[in-house]
Amino acid sequence: MAPKSFDMIVIGAGPGGYVAAIRGAQLGLNVAIVEREHMGGICLNWGCIPTKAMLRSSEVFHLMHRAKEFGLKATGIEYDLDAVVKRSRAVAKQLNGGVAHLMKKNKVTVFMGAATLPAKGKVTVTTDKGTEELTAPNIILATGARARELPGLEADGDLVWTYKHALVPPRMPKKLLVIGSGAIGIEFASFYNTLCCETTVVEVMDRILPVEDAEISAFAKKSFQKQGMTILEKAGVKQLDRGKGTVTAHIEQGGKVTKHTFDTVISAVGIVGNTENLGLEALGVTVDRTHVVTDEYCRTGVEGLYAIGDIAGAPWLAHKASHEGSMVAELIAGGHPHPVKPESIAGCTYCHPQIASVGLTEAKAKDAGLKIKVGRFPFMGNGKAIALGEPEGMIKTIFDAGTGELLGAHMIGAEVTELIQGYVVGRQLETTEEDLMNTVFPHPTLSEMMHESVLDAYDRVVHI
Structure with missing residues (x-):
């Protein structure tokens, strides 16, 4: 069967990929998009959006407890974790359907399956029904990233969670350890702490939220401690001993290792790019520490091959990916867009x-x-x-x-x-x-x- 030809193929339908596809279609290009899991990618299904829905629930719960301050009465305040999660998943599902609709509206051809690049300008998609061969002079890699797993601290979905487990928790933790205090770690710490879970955050750097201004980090630390969180800075988790319903964490701080028992651990120690099994090395793409090396216009150095979003490195933010997607589509269509300036991209953390x-x-x-x-x-x-x-x-x-x-x-x-x-x-x-x-x-x-x-x-x- 002859390969299907397009002007542009996008691999990955997260906030970078689907925006690139829509912008390309708007500019008159014949566009295909390949997605192996779910439209909207991690951000929409398992990241930015469902976490904000859950954090909103915890914020309302917090405000209900403050009702008296506002001259209001609220008694018997409780939460239903299953219902909180159900709402969060419903929000994600609604937006997932929205992306599928946008693809249809913009006449973008969708292939659900895993992509590989056997040669320059070619994409093979493995679907439930077999394989599809696609060709295009321009291919955009928007495969995103996944949670980094440290040896010995791997998630099991029961005692040790990644962000995915934390979004659909099998139970409400009573005593929680969060490893890592970047945006993901702090948002989950804030959510569970607000719902009355005893929460400890361990950060290997000398302060929590290490990418933020030092004054803001210090303010946040004081605020979190006032809310009952335990913050351990310049500290690392050396090992986890998993027992029945409990985890003993060996935490090193100041050269001394102490043991602490928790019922749940969330590992939020960064991300790694999804660069494997695509065939990038054979094409001559440079991959540095799981991220594709690009120039300011997201070009990989291989003619007609671009990389955007998390796979192309920091800042790992959905809005950066979307803007890069638009820019690359405009470039492919013959435009002269401005390159994205990382230092002009805002970072937001939705803790309290x-x-x-x-x-x-x-x-x-x-x-x-x-x-x-x-x-x-x-x-x-x-x-x-x-x-x-x-x-x-x-x-x-x-x-x-x-x-x-x-x-x-x-x-x-x-x-x-x-x-x-x-x-x-x-x-x-x-x-x-x-x-x-x-x-x-x-x-x-x-x-x-x-x-x-x-x-x-x-x-x-x-x-x-």
């Missing part, structure tokens, strides 16, 4: 309190030899935050002292994952401190703190 950031941390700006001006504003000084009953948090902005360029912004507190976009747009438009100072922010809003933080960097702050 929320954390969001974009650009350089204070330490990184100083390490780069830049002279900087730093402004801060606390939630406690904002009328809307007080009215919401959310006085805990801060916004920090970093400017180049000479040019007024906004180098970075870092936030912790209620709804900061929504606020950060103001600074992202500012950076995209190459805003200066003067532009931000001259902008009229609406009152009463949390966004006013962004204005005040800028004013503070230049000794003009009003409300503190």
Whole structure:
């Protein structure tokens, strides 16, 4: 049977792949997409979306306990873990169906199966019904990543979980150990801790949330400890002894190993790219520590072969993958898109309190030899935050002292994952401190703190 020909084939239907396919179709390309598991990829089915649904449940549970503060009465407050999970899965299912609909709407040909690249411009798809041979001058790798498993700390789905197990828990943990304090680890720690599970977080680096600004990390640590979490920094789990219903963790900190017993462990120690069994090495693709090496336009060095999203390295964020997908589709269609700038991509963590950031941390700006001006504003000084009953948090902005360029912004507190976009747009438009100072922010809003933080960097702050 003759191979089916396309202008562009996308391998992987996560937030990078499906967006690339839609943009390619919009530009008049004949597009195929290959997906081995589920439309929407990990993000939509087992990551960003269902975790936010679960975190929303824990947030509402937390607020119900605070009812009295707001002049309300709520008694007998409980949660139903099965129902929380059911809602989360329903949200994921709805969006999964939405992606399938978008493929149909945009006339993208979908192949459900595992892809390999036997030669340049060729893709073999192994489906339930056999194999399909496809050809295209342009192929986009968007195969994503999976949880990293450390020797001895492998997940078993019973006592030791990955993020997938944590999203469909077989039971409610009573005493939980979370290994790793990046976004995934902290979000699960926050969810289970809020639902009254005794939670310990172990981080090998010298502070939790190590990619965030040090001041934000310190604020978060204090907040989590106030909520009853145990935080162990500069610590590592050396081994896990699995018993019947319990796990004994050997935790090393300061050269001393101590044993701690838990009923559940969540391993969140990073991710590895899905680069295996594709045939990349034979094509001459460079793979470095499970990630495909690309240039700023996501080109792999093999003509007509691109890699986007998690498989192409940090930052491992869905919105970065989507933007890269759009950019590559435009490139293939003959356009001249701007390359994606990693330093202009915001990171968001949906723990309680929320954390969001974009650009350089204070330490990184100083390490780069830049002279900087730093402004801060606390939630406690904002009328809307007080009215919401959310006085805990801060916004920090970093400017180049000479040019007024906004180098970075870092936030912790209620709804900061929504606020950060103001600074992202500012950076995209190459805003200066003067532009931000001259902008009229609406009152009463949390966004006013962004204005005040800028004013503070230049000794003009009003409300503190």
